[in-house]
Amino acid sequence: MEVITKSHEATVEFACEFAARLKQGDIVALRGGMGAGKTAFTSGLAIGLGITEPVSSPTYSICNIYSGAVTLCHFDMYKIDGALSLESTGFFDYAGTGCITVIEWSENIQEFLPIGTIVVEIEVIDGDMRRVRVR
Numbered sequence: 001m002e003v004i005t006k007s008h009e010a011t012v013e014f015a016c017e018f019a020a021r022l023k024q025g026d027i028v029a030l031r032g033g034m035g036a037g038k039t040a041f042t043s044g045l046a047i048g049l050g051i052t053e054p055v056s057s058p059t060y061s062i063c064n065i066y067s068g069a070v071t072l073c074h075f076d077m078y079k080i081d082g083a084l085s086l087e088s089t090g091f092f093d094y095a096g097t098g099c100i101t102v103i104e105w106s107e108n109i110q111e112f113l114p115i116g117t118i119v120v121e122i123e124v125i126d127g128d129m130r131r132v133r134v135r
Contacts, residue, residue, distance in 0.1 A: 001134040004125065011037045011122075011130055012044035018134065019048025022118075024070055024098045029106030029113055032122035037130050038104045041122060042074055045102060058104070062089045071099035078105040086112060 005011040022028070028045070030038040043055040051068035058064040058076040066072040073094040080086050086109055095101050096114065106113065123131040 003132050005128075005130045005132060007128045008037070008040055011040045011132065012047070014132060015041040015044025016048035019045045022049070022100050024100065025096060027095055027101045027114065027117045028103065029117050029119045030102060030104050030122065031107055031119065033124065036122040036124055037132075038122060041120065041132070042072075042102050042104070045100070046072055049100065063091075063094075065099075073099045073101045074104075075101065076104045077108040080105075080108050083112070 003014055005014055022045070030041060032038050039055065039057045046055045046066055046068070049068050049070050049072055051066045051072055053066055055066065055074065056064065058074050059078060062076060064074045066074065075089060075091060077086070077089070080089065086092075091109070091112075103109070103113075106119070119135050121133040123133075125131055
C-alpha cells in the first residue's frame with residue numbers, strides 16, 4: 001500500500017485510518033530520515049486506537065507506553081547498536097505481547113524484528129508532502 005500525504009495532518013489521518021487494520025500483538029517498524037514524520041504517524045495510530053493522551057517522541061526515554069482500548073508501546077531505536085543495548089530497552093519484554101509495538105529507527109534492529117512485522121517507510125517528497133509505503 002502506498003499513499004502520498006500533503007500535510008502533517010494528512011499523515012496523522014492516514015495513520016489513524018490504518019490503525020483499524022492492526023491487531024493486538026502487531027509490530028510496526030517505522031523507517032524514514034530525521035523529520036520524516038515517524039512520530040506524527042505514531043500519533044495517528046494512537047488516535048485510531050482510541051488513545052487520548054498526546055504522543056511524543058521517545059528519543060530520550062527509549063520507550064513510551066500509552067493505554068487505551070489496546071496498549072501502544074512506542075520505541076525509539078536511534079541510539080541502539082546491538083543485542084546488548086536492545087536488551088536494555090525492554091523491547092523483548094513488550095514485543096509479542098498483547099500490545100501494539102511501534103518502532104522508530106527500526107532499521108537499527110532489523111535483525112531482531114520477527115517475521116510478520118509491518119514495515120512503514122516514510123519519505124519526504126517536498127515540504128510537508130510524504131510518501132508512505134506500508135508492507
